[in-house]
Amino acid sequence: MPDRDTQEPGPQELLRVEGVVKHYPGVVALSGVSLDVRAGEIHALLGENGAGKSTLINVLSGTTQPTSGQVLVAGEPVQLRRPRDAQDLGITTIHQELSLAPELTVLQNIFLGRELRRGPFGRGLLDEHAMSARVQGVIADFGLTERDLRRPVGEFGALTQHVVEIIKALAFDARLVILDEPTSGLAEEERVMLFDHMRRLRERGISLVWVTHRLDELYGLVDRITVLRDGRTVATTDTTESTPADLVRLMVGRKTTSLGVIAEGRTPAERPADPRAEVLRLENVSRRPVLRGVSLTIAGGEILGVAGVAGAGRTELARAILGADRIDGGRILVDGEPVRIRHPRDAYRLGIAMVPEERKTLGILADFPLDKNTTVSRLGKVARLGLMLDRRRERAVTRDYIDELGVRTTGAGERIRNLSGGNQQKIVIARCLFTGPRLIIFDEPTQGIDVAAKAEVYRLIHRFVAGGGAALVISSEIPELLHVSDRILVMREGAIAGEVRPDLRGDDLEADERVSAEIMSLAARSVA
Amino acid sequence: MTSLTTSPATSPGTSPTSPTVRRGPAGLLREVVRRPSAGVVGLLVLICAVMTFLAPSFLTYGNWYNLAQQMVFVALLAIGMTIVLITGGIDLSVGSVLGLSAGVMAYLVNQGMMFGLCLLLAVAAGAALGLVNGLVVTKLGIPDFVATLAMLGVAGGLLYLWTGGVPFTGFMIPVYDTLGGVTPLVGDLTAPILAMAVIAVVVAFIMRRTSFGRHAYGVGGNREAARLSGVDVGRVRVTAYVLSGTLAACAGVLLAGRTTAVAPTIGVGYEIQAIAAAVIGGAALAGGRGRVLGAVLGALTLTVASNVINLASVSPTWQPVAVGTILLVAVGLDRASASLSRRLGRAAPSR
Secondary structure, three states, X not given: OOOOOOOOOOXXXXXXXXXXXXXXXXXXXXXXXXXXXXXXXXXXXXXXXXXOHHHHHHHHOOOOOOOEEEEEEOOEEEOOOOHHXXXXXXXXXXXXXXXXXXXXEHHHHHOOOOOOEEOOOOOOEEOHHHHHHHHHHHHHHHOOOOHHHHOEHHHOOHHHHHHHHHHHHHHOOOOEEEEEOOXXXXXXXXXXXXXXXXXXXXXXXXXXXXXXXOHHHOOOOOOEEEEEEOOEEEEEEXXXXXXXXXXXXXXXXXXXXXXXXXXXXXXXXXXXOOOOOEEEEEEEEEEOOOEEEEEEEEEOOOEEEEEOOOOOOHHHHHHHHHOOOOOOEEEEEEOOEEEOOOOHHHHHHOOEEEEOOOHHHHHOOOOOEHHHHHHXXXXXXXXXXXXXXXXXXXXXXXXXHHHHHOOOOOOOOOEHHHOOHHHHHHHXXXXXXXXXXXXXXXXXXXXXXXXXXXXXXXXXXXXXXXXXXXXXXXXXXXXXXXXXXXXXXXEEOOEEEEEEOOXXXXXXXXXXXXXXXXXXXXXXXXXX | OOOOOOOOOOOOOOOOOOOOOOOOHHHHHHHHHHOOOHHHHHHHHHHHHHHHHHOOOOOOHHHHXXXXXXXXXXXXXXXXXXXXXXXXXXXXXXXXXHHHHHHHXXXXXXXXXXXXXXXXXXHHHHHHHHHHHHHHHHOOOOOHHHHHHHHHHHXXXXXXXXXXXXXXXXXXXXXXXXXXXXXXXXXXXXXXHHHHHHHHHHHHHHHHHOHHHHHHHHHHHOHHHHHHOOOOHHHHXXXXXXXXXXXXXXXXXXXXXXXXXXXXXXXXXXXXXXXXXHHHOOOOOOOXXXXXXXXXXXXXXXXXXXXXXXXXXXXXXXXXHHHHHHHHHHHHHHHHHHHHHHHHHHHHHHO
């Protein structure tokens, strides 16, 4: 029995986590987490990567068993041995990688594994009618129609897929919905719509636990915030009582860190005094229907940002430059010479490298150790006689990058899948640097990594261009673009909608707001 | 860019303690169990131990010499299959490619062509069939399973049409006696055994120490990530099929020499054994995993199994049943040893 009495469990308290500890071989993932969630509140869960958010979510969703500690739902201690246990208690988790079957329809996905049945022979027939009736009252609220229910989920974008997960939760009387970084794949207005959906859930009396990295999303939406650090709960606070700077301090736990430092721009010394030679030029590059007549130039020492809503063609632009997709019109010039890039290999030879979006599925080679991940793009550099790979040199090179980029790991031989997101991303960047590129395309370089790691990624980008390289940075986070870019191109429907120049000092909030408003209006103009 | 300092990696704040290898019985067991293909070795040792008791003739030089002779063909096919599996593909056509290459060899020798040239052309035929497989898969985008299944049918059918159902014979000129292992090279060493050993070592080297090998594992592990990293995924995959076809042809040429005739059914059923041997040896059908040594051990396991059936004077029709069972047991043991190694790993920090 816990002798440390809990403060009177308020009548509206839905979930309480007490002193949960989780050991993995060699690692302590959670070393004492507590959390309480009230009925009908939006509760944000903050923390750097490795702080224990994912493990806590796994415990709550029944996929991981805690080593010690307990979980109470509505005051009752519960055992969550498998995902079904959590679901039966009304706890639904919506994971970052959505767990939907793209070929199945919305309705089929909602009821997957829990289909409603009818008919004689042991109720062996699916009751389509009952199933659509069951979600009838909900779908309109979330902007879906009766017809949408019969369309394959794969036809919808990320937002609607989240909505499907939400409806799935509602169809089975969820009381608590856990959202694991739902906005990382969404564009600006989609996020706003998702926030509306979250408020709607709260109005229905449903509690939400929301994991996020983005402090700007919290205000005006979240009721309370719990911050984890190093597997421990360091604070639970009302949103109104904390500033972003407070939260960052709590998350990072180092005295010197503040938002200002994290979002720091380049010092004037790091900026090239005069524009250098053009590295890349695009003339009317097209790949119908996703790219239409895109022209741009990037010079050495320059960071060009690319903004736009999801589906505006930003990633398609990156893929076209890298040769991952064919272009059907226009020219690409490197150093003023027209080139044909038919395959990423051609791009790497020309000195173009890319840090892809979706690090887990497109960036890392999960089963490879760090050294093999680092050298894969240019194995010739570590081969003797152009044939025999020199393992010792691979290790040495990787160790140098580990030191230089500050990768936290046990060594070059560790498997990359064991690293946190930020450290994985640093290795992907090391892979690019190892090819000796003059242009690196960064596609959502800080997606899903923590604040401190973001700052380090910015620092690496800055250092790369300070050495004369050029960078193309694609991002859905406008503040990120404002702080990192020299110029920002805004894309809309596969074309360049305009160009804006951010305020370079990075300390003028009004100027930042003006520029972001400009970006948003350019990005959305004809969509509205 | 990197400044080439070779200071030891003392990264700040290294969090998880590195799993240092502990000596002692538990540490040794952990080591053994953690090795890939621990399952297959265990199974092999078990079968051999049991057989040594039951049949005195099992653990004799003569019997193992025969085993080595018999395993060559499946081993070569399994090595090729392992390469393809590592890249995330599958090659169902190896049996027919083996047969058709053997047919080319027998036919050309019968035409009186120079032996070395016959050999070259027969192996080239296998490589060409592999190339077709690879191009159909990568350029036409036809799924590997379908493309190689089609090749299995086409190549097998062509051999049948070509022979008219009557085996090619009469090609056993003296030099072929040597190549087929009827006459040994030096002492007891025969050409097929030598060929198998050399090929296994060379392919193991290729997979471990060359760019192609590294890229093959990368492509099988995550095709899109490999492509975006600048790996020429198409070329890697085509090369894997070409190697598989080449090795199948080598097996075919040797098998023709051993059986002294090329029947239209010469390669039938070999693809199952090749896949089984590769998987027993630790290759994953999902790609990204597999080892050449494992493939050879897998082939040895299957050969030992059929040897056991012979020695126990059980009807050879039981052999496919044995292959299937061994496949399940070996992969099951592998699973068990993986989870055992995880359990042992978990127990470690509490000490």
